[in-house]
Amino acid sequence: MEVINAKKAADLITNNSSLMIGGFLGVGTPENIISEIIELKREGLVVIGNDTSFVDKGIGRLIAEKLVKKVITSHIGTNPETQKQMISDECEVELTPQGTLAEKIRAAGVGLGGIYTPTGVGTTVEDGKEVREIDGVKYLFESPLSADFALLKAKRADYKGNLEYNLTARNFNPIMALAGKTVIVEVEEIVPIGSIDPNNVHTPSVLVDYIVVGGNK
Amino acid sequence: MDNKIKIAQRVAQELKDGDLVNLGIGLPTLVTNYIPDGVEVTFQSENGMVGMGRSPEEGFENKDLTNAGGMYATANPGAMYFDSAFSFALIRGGHLDITVLGGLQVDEKGHLANWMVPGKKIPGMGGAMDLVTGAKKVIVSMTHTAKGTPKIVKECDLPLTSIRKVDLIVTEMCVIEPTDEGLVLKEIAADYTVDDVKNNTAAHLIIPEDVKMMGE
Numbered sequence: 001m002e003v004i005n006a007k008k009a010a011d012l013i014t015n016n017s018s019l020m021i022g023g024f025l026g027v028g029t030p031e032n033i034i035s036e037i038i039e040l041k042r043e044g045l046v047v048i049g050n051d052t053s054f055v056d057k058g059i060g061r062l063i064a065e066k067l068v069k070k071v072i073t074s075h076i077g078t079n080p081e082t083q084k085q086m087i088s089d090e091c092e093v094e095l096t097p098q099g100t101l102a103e104k105i106r107a108a109g110v111g112l113g114g115i116y117t118p119t120g121v122g123t124t125v126e127d128g129k130e131v132r133e134i135d136g137v138k139y140l141f142e143s144p145l146s147a148d149f150a151l152l153k154a155k156r157a158d159y160k161g162n163l164e165y166n167l168t169a170r171n172f173n174p175i176m177a178l179a180g181k182t183v184i185v186e187v188e189e190i191v192p193i194g195s196i197d198p199n200n201v202h203t204p205s206v207l208v209d210y211i212v213v214g215g216n217k
Numbered sequence: 218m219d220n221k222i223k224i225a226q227r228v229a230q231e232l233k234d235g236d237l238v239n240l241g242i243g244l245p246t247l248v249t250n251y252i253p254d255g256v257e258v259t260f261q262s263e264n265g266m267v268g269m270g271r272s273p274e275e276g277f278e279n280k281d282l283t284n285a286g287g288m289y290a291t292a293n294p295g296a297m298y299f300d301s302a303f304s305f306a307l308i309r310g311g312h313l314d315i316t317v318l319g320g321l322q323v324d325e326k327g328h329l330a331n332w333m334v335p336g337k338k339i340p341g342m343g344g345a346m347d348l349v350t351g352a353k354k355v356i357v358s359m360t361h362t363a364k365g366t367p368k369i370v371k372e373c374d375l376p377l378t379s380i381r382k383v384d385l386i387v388t389e390m391c392v393i394e395p396t397d398e399g400l401v402l403k404e405i406a407a408d409y410t411v412d413d414v415k416n417n418t419a420a421h422l423i424i425p426e427d428v429k430m431m432g433e
Contacts, residue, residue, distance in 0.1 A: 024264040024301075025287035027280070050301065051343070077340025078287065086339065095339075098263060099305030099347035106302045119309060119350045122380030125342075155281070167298055168264045168290070169281035174300045202300075 001161035003211045009151075009184045010036035012210075016069075018046040018147040020105065020176040025051055025078060026058035028169030030153045030186030032214035034061055044069045048105070048147055050098060050172050051075040052082040063091060072145065074098035097125060100142050102175060108144035109178025115142050150180020153214075154203070156196065157187040161205035164196050177207045186214035220360055220389035223406065226251045227387050227432050228317055228358050232258050236314040237267070237307070239348060242286040244358050245317040259293075261313060263344040265304045268296025285344070308344065309351035316352035318345060320359040320386070322373045325420045327382030327395025329357055330375035342378065349379035361388035367419035369393065369400070390414050392431055399423050404431040 010033060013019065023029030029049075037045075038061060045068050052073055053060035060079045062068050070092040076082040085091035096104070103115045116139035120126055130141040152173045155166035163185060165173055177183055190213050225247035232238060232248075236258045240246050249271065252258060260269040263285045270291035273279070278289040307313055322330040329349060332342040349355050362368055369386065386393040391414050392404035401423045405414060407430060415422060 024285075025283070027264070027283050027287065051341075073341065075341040075343040077343075083339050093339075095341045097342050097346040098301070098344040099309050099351075102301040102305050117309065119347045119379075121350075123346065123377045125346065165298075166281040167279065167292075168262070168266055168283055170298055170300050171265050171304075172301045175302050 001205060001208050001211060003159075003190065003213065006032040006036045006186070006212050006214060007039070009033045009210060009212050010040050010042065012182065012184070013037060013042050013149055015042055016044040017042070017149060018048065020147040020150045020180050021047060021049040021059050022150070022152040022171065022173035022176050023049060023053065023058050024168065024171040026053040026060070028153045028165070028171050028173055029053065029058035030151050030212070030214060031058065033151050033184065033186050033212060034058065037062065038065050038067065041067065043067050046070045046072070046147070048072045048145060050101065052079040054078050055081050066090065070094065072096060072101070074101050101145075102172065104142050104145040105172070105179045106175045108146035109175060112144060114144055116140065117142055146179045146181065148181050150176040150183045152176055152183065152185045154185050154187045156189045156191055157185060157208070157211045158191050158193045158196050158205070160193050161185075161208035161211055162196055162201040163187070163203040163208065164200050165202050170202065174203050177203045182209050183207055184210040184212060186212045189213065221247060223389050224358050224387050227392060228356055229253065230432065231354075231356055231385065232256055232315065234258070237261055237312065239263070239308065239313055239316045239352065241316070241318040241345070243319050245319060246286070248317055248358075261304075261307060262290070263304055263308070265300060266292065266296060266298045267307070268293045270296075305344070305347050308347050311351055311353060313348070313352045315354045315356060316348040317356045317358055318348060320357040320368065322368050322370050322375050323357055323383060323386050323395070324370050324373045325399055327400070328373055328380060329355070329378045329383050330373040331378050333376055335376070345378050349381055349383065354385075355381070355383040356385045356387060357383050358387045361390040362417050367417055370419045371421070390417065393422070401425065402428055404429045406431040
């Protein structure tokens, strides 16, 4: 694990990279890293995240700056820019049920070849997917979903990279920590090893490549 | 009385002591204000908690404690937080007693459509598909029509949220229970007649002899 600044983090990301970005309507999203990606104008990004937040927050800012060519997400309703770019073909939007999105990411992170879920059976989500009946119930096959980078937000890290999330800012962050090839975490503070009670470590340091100390954003 | 309040009051009567409940954004959120005395329920929120409380008073907001609509929330004693995979394990895994969602259309089969209007409004399904698929009881709370256009229809022409039959539809006019035989009118609001309901519904309604007064 290496401690870097937000600019260096953004510098690791090349054009056309795929990014998993933690957060739920911007809560638990690494805003400082996003600001630097915008500053460096990294383009053609594929973004995976729960929602596209708001025009001026989190993932929503990357969309508004037209840096995203495709987004895989469950909800775009709070960001009119996403729908606008979807209709004008500037940004491809793949809508995925929230629980399915979580399990697709988790599957990639835990070494599974996908999952069978009842969610979406008989709806447009089923299109093009295998349907399998198990004990009389229909399930859809959903493939695993990984990314070049996981960009996460935690409350604090220690100098090993152990992470503690805060309240509902946890959301997708811990599962994305398993599914990103390179894991970069923005934290509000970095504390000495041992300062976080082992009971409160939500993501172990072994999954973390870089820590950015980003302040209370 | 405001239609939304009327709907929320009736939905609240469906909550039973000890239920784990997920309320959708908008109208369903109002249900928290009308929970009957003596009934204690626990609220689950998709973004990762069980035990969500009311909105905080000014000055008590925490940027890391929000509801699924992104509004500031509070935690009741005994609350806990978890990640999104666990949140949907509760939802999809059949551990959630009741979900209350809004609706754009519900049809004679009890199928709900509530996540997009093609070419017009595409918010996305968020957690709705998992909630309708996995909750033990699904209640649709919505205004009876969209500015006069019936929302209860023969067959949804909007994309479905799930092919699971919802359990109850509550509007300002009436309470309808989708059954294998069709939509059964269970209760009617005091200020409406059966004909009012029929005239504002584009689906066949089964009307038993003992239609009750709504909320009684």
